[in-house]
Amino acid sequence: MTKPILDQRRHERRKLKVEIHVGDGSAGGELCFDSRDVSEGGVFLRSDLLLEVGETFFLTFVLPGAEVALRTRGRVTWVNRDSQIGPDDPPGMGVQFLDLSAAEREALRAALE
Numbered sequence: 001m002t003k004p005i006l007d008q009r010r011h012e013r014r015k016l017k018v019e020i021h022v023g024d025g026s027a028g029g030e031l032c033f034d035s036r037d038v039s040e041g042g043v044f045l046r047s048d049l050l051l052e053v054g055e056t057f058f059l060t061f062v063l064p065g066a067e068v069a070l071r072t073r074g075r076v077t078w079v080n081r082d083s084q085i086g087p088d089d090p091p092g093m094g095v096q097f098l099d100l101s102a103a104e105r106e107a108l109r110a111a112l113e
Contacts, residue, residue: 013037013044014112020045021060022074033092035061040108042077042096050079050093059095063111070108073098 016038022045023030033045043059051057053076060071074095082091100108 013039016064016112018043018061018063022057023060024057036090036092038108038112040097040105040112042074042094044092044094046090046092048091050081050091051076053077053079056098059097063107066107066111068107070100070104072100072104 014037016035018035018038020033020035020043021030022033031049033047036044036046038044056073056075058071059074060069062069074097076093077096078094080089080091080093
């Protein structure tokens with residue numbers, strides 16, 4: 001397990017449950033995850049199915065109150081297997097957003113306020 005270093009986070013996280021669709025950008029399959037929390041810089045995806053640190057993929061999600069889906073690439077930066085970080089922390093993975101546009105970042109910022 002690679003633990004996130006809280007001091008290295010540049011953006012404050014907010015509890016926000018959003019359905020996140022993950023895929024490789026091709027016409028192939030897509031996985032669906034629920035977020036636990038979201039920040040301007042990334043998201044924690046709750047899941048027993050964990051990808052490896054460093055893996056990249058496309059994420060698509062709709063923010064509460066928004067009409068348009070955000071689509072960006074993401075990279076797994078850390079994983080939590082079997083609640084190893086703490087008893088209240090579910091298994092899942094931290095994902096960094098890689099290429100949000102300025103407009104998408106502003107929409108995300110507004111939704112998190």
